[in-house]
Amino acid sequence: xxxxxxxxxxxxxxxxxxxxxxxxxxxxxxxxxxxxxxxxxxxxxxxxxxxxxxxxxxxxxxxxxxxxxxxxxxxxxxxxxxxxxxxxxxxxxxxxxxxxxxxxxxxxxxxxxxxxxxxxxxxxxxxxxxxxxxxxxxxxxxxxxxxxxxxxxxxxxxxxxxxxxxxxxxxxxxxxxxxxxxxxxxxxxxxxxxxxxxxxxxxxxxxxxxxxxxxxxxxxxxxxxxxxxxxxxxxxxxxxxxxxxxxxxxxxxxxxxxxxxxxxxxxxxxxxxxxxxxxxxxxxxxxxxxxxxxxxxxxxxxxxxxxxxxxxxxxxxxxxxxxxxxxxxxxxxxxxxxxxxxxxxxxxxxxxxxxxxxxxxxxxxxxxxxxxxxxxxxxxxxxxxxxxxxxxxxxxxxxxxxxxxxxxxxxxxxxxxxxxxxxxxxxxxxxxxxxxxxxxxxxxxxxxxxxxxxxxxxxxxxxxxxxxxxxxxxxxxxxxxxxxxxxxxxxxxxxxxxxxxxxxxxxxxxxxxxxxxxxxxxxxxxxxxxxxxxxxxxxxxxxxxxxxxxxxxxxxxxxxxxxxxxxxxxxxxxxxxxxxxxxxxxxxxxxxxxxxxxxxxxxxxxxxxxxxxxxxxxxxxxxxxxxxxxxxxxxxxxxxxxxxxxxxxxxxxxxxxxxxxxxxxxxxxxxxxxxxxxxxxxxxxxxxxxxxxxxxxxxxxxxxxxxxxxxxxxxxxxxxxxxxxxxxxxxxxxxxxxxxxxxxx
Numbered sequence: 001x002x003x004x005x006x007x008x009x010x011x012x013x014x015x016x017x018x019x020x021x022x023x024x025x026x027x028x029x030x031x032x033x034x035x036x037x038x039x040x041x042x043x044x045x046x047x048x049x050x051x052x053x054x055x056x057x058x059x060x061x062x063x064x065x066x067x068x069x070x071x072x073x074x075x076x077x078x079x080x081x082x083x084x085x086x087x088x089x090x091x092x093x094x095x096x097x098x099x100x101x102x103x104x105x106x107x108x109x110x111x112x113x114x115x116x117x118x119x120x121x122x123x124x125x126x127x128x129x130x131x132x133x134x135x136x137x138x139x140x141x142x143x144x145x146x147x148x149x150x151x152x153x154x155x156x157x158x159x160x161x162x163x164x165x166x167x168x169x170x171x172x173x174x175x176x177x178x179x180x181x182x183x184x185x186x187x188x189x190x191x192x193x194x195x196x197x198x199x200x201x202x203x204x205x206x207x208x209x210x211x212x213x214x215x216x217x218x219x220x221x222x223x224x225x226x227x228x229x230x231x232x233x234x235x236x237x238x239x240x241x242x243x244x245x246x247x248x249x250x251x252x253x254x255x256x257x258x259x260x261x262x263x264x265x266x267x268x269x270x271x272x273x274x275x276x277x278x279x280x281x282x283x284x285x286x287x288x289x290x291x292x293x294x295x296x297x298x299x300x301x302x303x304x305x306x307x308x309x310x311x312x313x314x315x316x317x318x319x320x321x322x323x324x325x326x327x328x329x330x331x332x333x334x335x336x337x338x339x340x341x342x343x344x345x346x347x348x349x350x351x352x353x354x355x356x357x358x359x360x361x362x363x364x365x366x367x368x369x370x371x372x373x374x375x376x377x378x379x380x381x382x383x384x385x386x387x388x389x390x391x392x393x394x395x396x397x398x399x400x401x402x403x404x405x406x407x408x409x410x411x412x413x414x415x416x417x418x419x420x421x422x423x424x425x426x427x428x429x430x431x432x433x434x435x436x437x438x439x440x441x442x443x444x445x446x447x448x449x450x451x452x453x454x455x456x457x458x459x460x461x462x463x464x465x466x467x468x469x470x471x472x473x474x475x476x477x478x479x480x481x482x483x484x485x486x487x488x489x490x491x492x493x494x495x496x497x498x499x500x501x502x503x504x505x506x507x508x509x510x511x512x513x514x515x516x517x518x519x520x521x522x523x524x525x526x527x528x529x530x531x532x533x534x535x536x537x538x539x540x541x542x543x544x545x546x547x548x549x550x551x552x553x554x555x556x557x558x559x560x561x562x563x564x565x566x567x568x569x570x571x572x573x574x575x576x577x578x579x580x581x582x583x584x585x586x587x588x589x590x591x592x593x594x595x596x597x598x599x600x601x602x603x604x605x606x607x608x609x610x611x612x613x614x615x616x617x618x619x620x621x622x623x624x625x626x627x628x629x630x631x632x633x634x635x636x637x638x639x640x641x642x643x644x645x646x647x648x649x650x651x652x653x654x655x656x657x658x659x660x661x662x663x664x665x666x667x668x669x670x671x672x673x674x675x676x677x678x679x680x681x682x683x684x685x686x687x688x689x690x691x692x693x694x695x696x697x698x699x700x701x702x703x704x705x706x707x708x709x710x711x712x713x714x715x716x717x718x719x720x721x722x723x724x725x726x727x728x729x730x731x732x733x734x735x736x737x738x739x740x741x742x743x744x745x
Contacts, residue, residue, distance in 0.1 A: 068108075072098045076105075080112055114263075121256060250370075255356050258408065262368055262392035265406035265426035268300055272317070272444050273430050280317060288472070291315035291446070311423075311448045316470035319442040324482040326401055326433040329441070330364045333403050333429075334393055336371060342481050344520045345643065345674075346473065348384060348527045349374040353410075356390075365395035370408065376527045377468050378643075378674040379568045379702045380534045380546040381456040384527065385422045385449070385469070399433035421450040441478065443471040458543075458570045458700060461679035468679075473640035480638040483609035488512065490607075506660030511606055514663035515616045515634040517556055522645045522670040525564045526704045537726055543567055545729050549709070549717055558667045560711040565725040566704035569733060571742050575675050575699045579642040581740065582673050583613055583635040590739040593731050595621060600631065604658070613637045618654060619646075630654055632668075637675075645672035674702040701736075703729055 068076070075098055079086065086094070091105045098105075250258075272279065278295040282288070293313065322329070332338040340350040350373045359367030368390065375385045388410045393403045407424040425446040432440045447469070455463050462468050488509055528534065534546040547565045552558060571578060581587055585600045592600075604618035619631040632654070633646035647670040657663040678698040705728055709721045737743050 068100075072100065076108055076112075080109065084109070084113055084116075118260070121260075125253075250354065250356070258356060258370070258390055259368060261406060261408065262390045262404065265390070266392060266394060266402055266404045268426040269404045269428050269444060270402060270430070271299070272426070272446070273442050289317040291317075311450045312464075313446075313448055314466045314469065315444075315446045316466050316472060317442070317444050318471040318475045319440065320475055320479060321434065321438050322441055322475075322479050322482045323438055323486045325437050326399060326431045326439045327363070329431050329439055330393060330401050330403065334364050334367055334369065334391065336373075339373075341516075341520075343474070343477055344516075344523045345378055345641075346375055346469075346477060347373055348376040348524060348529050353388075359393060360395075363395045364393045364401070367393045370410075371405075374529060375469060376523075376529065377459065377463070378523060378526055378676075379459065379700070380526060380528045380566050381543065381568050382459050382463065382468070382528055383451070383453060383455075384529050385447075387422055387424050389424050391428075401431045402428065403431065404428035423448040441475060443475045445469065445471040445474065456543075456568075458568065458678070462676065462700060463679075465679040467640070467677065476638040476640040480609060480611075480614065480636060483614070484512070484636075487606075487608055504660055507658045508606055510657045510660050510663050511616060512608070514657050514666060514668070515632060517664075518632065518647050518668050518670045519634060519636075519643065519645055521557065521668060522643075522672055522704065525670075525706055526566045526674070526702060537722070543569065545726050547722060547725065555665045556668060558669055558708050558711065561709040561717065562669065562706055563709050563717065563721055563725055564704065564706050565729055566702055567729055567733065568700060568702045570678060570698055570700055571737070571740065572698045573740055573742065575642060575677050576637070578675050578699045578701065578740070579613060579635070579637050579644065582644040582675070583633075585617070585619060587739070588619075591732060591736045593728060593735065603630075604654075608634070608636065611637055613642070641674065641676035643672065643674055645670050647671070669706045669708060671705040673704075676700045703732055703736075705729060705732075 075094070079090070079094060083090065086105075086109060088102075091102050091109075094100070094105050095102045278292055279299065280289040281292050283290050291313075293315075296315075332342055336350040336352045340347045351371065353370040353372055355367075355369050357366055357368040359365055369392075370388070371391050372386070372388050375387070376382070387405075387407060389405045389407045391403065391405050393401060395401050405424050405427050407422075425448060427444050427446045429444070430442040432442075434440050445466075459468075467473060490508075534548050536544040536546055545565055545567045547563060549561060549563050552560060552562045582591070585602050588600050589595050589597050598621055600619045600621045602617050603620050606616040608614040608616060614636050615634070617633045617635070619633055621629075621631070628651050630649055630651055631646050632649045633644070635644045636642065647668045649666065649668070653663075653666045657666065676699065678700050680697050705725055707721065707725055707728075709717060
């Protein structure tokens with residue numbers, strides 16, 4: 001779906017993209033287009049600060065602040081009264097008369113129109129507020145007069161107005177709730193495949209999601225042998241979405257307010273992107289950009305009611321090249337489904353609540369949307385973050401876009417929207433088209449976090465350092481995923497094939513689509529999202545094994561009851577070494593309990609990017625009893641972390657995908673590992689072998705398995721299944737530590 005946005009490459013061109021000349025091409029791109037838009041912004045709004053690029057930074061900082069003379073302002077104001085929208089000929093005439101650049105003339109009129117619009121809106125608001133106060137006073141007077149009225153039929157006071165309206169409100173609320181119940185039942189019936197019966201009110205049941213009441217999983221203290229899955233929350237494979245916001249009823253005045261908030265956020269984001277000191281300082285530990293909060297508060301003062309001593313601020317900035325053109329990136333950012341598809345390890349849920357402005361067709365300029373998203377770290381130990389925010393896109397000039405996100409409190413407009421504990425301050429990216437289909441992306445993440453519960457100790461440094469949700473992680477993931485999509489354009493085929501069947505380009509795309517679905521399924525199964533309720537089984541370590549269950553009815557999953565289990569641990573080994581250990585088929589027998597010590601062979605290989613570890617593999621085990629069963633595996637790594645995900649697939653299903661047919665109905669039940677740096681500096685003084693984080697002294701690993709408990713949706717979870725998956729994870733963790741000489745960790 002992104003083919004028109006990528007580099008048009010053939011087999012030879014792909015070598016030039018990912019060969020030895022990769023770095024030289026990136027260095028030669030330059031910043032020839034950056035200076036023009038920076039100069040325009042400085043002319044329009046004053047000094048504007050630096051661009052954040054190394055080229056000609058000192059020259060731009062020395063550019064004097066330009067202040068128009070009294071005569072220039074008088075002439076411009078006179079022209080504005082006659083013609084607020086001068087054409088190019090009129091602007092050129094003013095340029096010659098006043099000694100200003102045409103661009104300065106253009107920006108002055110743009111700013112003046114914006115100022116005039118804001119003045120008119122403030123005047124309208126004052127008028128409406130006065131009328132509202134007048135009506136409120138009249139309403140109070142009428143209420144007081146009604147209290148003294150006597151009913152002519154009984155001589156007593158009349159029926160209270162509030163009693164009448166309360167009854168009407170209850171009837172309207174009942175009708176609305178019934179309509180909502182019918183709508184939800186209809187949606188649920190589509191997924192379940194049968195009508196949902198109308199149930200009587202259910203009293204709350206004081207039961208945890210897995211009430212096994214068990215102590216150590218060694219043998220004593222075992223609770224009930226089975227549970228009715230209908231009592232479990234999260235018992236559907238459908239990801240839980242936020243409460244419905246079906247009738248927001250945004251007025252034109254509210255849309256105007258949102259547009260103003262978004263425009264101000266864009267100006268702040270541009271300032272954050274193009275200014276270095278004093279807003280941004282270099283970190284002494286790793287050289288990354290750190291926001292100077294004192295300078296930020298002076299430049300962007302906020303009302304006191306928005307300041308809270310209990311919140312924590314995270315701010316980060318990064319810039320790099322990605323192999324996708326700017327227009328394709330903008331289209332992907334403005335589509336909530338593509339946005340979630342591009343960042344499966346970060347975005348667990350995403351939805352466009354309402355399109356407030358569709359923007360200019362073909363460029364997305366002026367597009368404004370109200371959106372919802374839930375962000376995750378791939379471990380059940382870390383709570384997710386929810387945001388309701390405005391996303392605004394504007395094209396500054398040809399080949400240059402700004403996409404900005406800023407939180408908006410929906411709870412004041414809709415009762416179904418809960419107030420968020422996380423607030424996104426102006427964040428987003430600047431996208432600039434570069435030669436050869438590349439784009440330069442500069443990214444800023446700036447959020448205020450009020451955490452519901454303390455972060456687990458082993459993830460505390462990763463979260464507090466900003467590495468978990470910072471700009472570097474977003475940009476690193478974007479680079480890797482853009483490389484993955486670019487690989488779809490490659491026409492060369494793999495030399496390692498199954499039974500002499502070499503995958504065609506359609507077969508390659510089908511295999512990549514199948515593997516992408518496997519990654520999405522794996523990421524959703526270990527998320528600490530609100531749609532999952534994890535129960536901890538003790539016995540492995542102080543963290544324990546977390547388990548949850550759901551009923552699977554999706555076409556791409558085995559039908560029945562699925563039990564998911566996961567645990568996280570810390571290892572004193574670099575993330576890259578751990579990643580190499582898991583993805584190497586020669587060491588698989590050291591940790592794969594299900595292989596029974598047998599080795600495996602890679603029989604098909606599809607490259608997914610520049611790094612050799614980014615690939616899709618088909619593995620065959622040397623087990624005579626399972627010659628028909630293969631393993632589909634995808635490994636991926638970037639500077640923020642790594643994934644190794646795999647699922648058993650039978651040979652006929654793999655042949656279907658390799659032939660280019662639609663793989664949507666091939667059932668997958670993936671398991672695997674997530675690997676990330678621990679966020680702590682390396683105090684050993686030695687050079688790290690990890691390319692993902694040179695300062696990391698260890699790795700955070702999440703081990704996750706999924707097993708099909710029963711193919712009957714009405715089945716009950718039994719103790720045997722829980723014991724099996726608990727022993728599976730415990731044994732796997734023990735073997736990993738033994739193979740990596742970390743038994744004391």
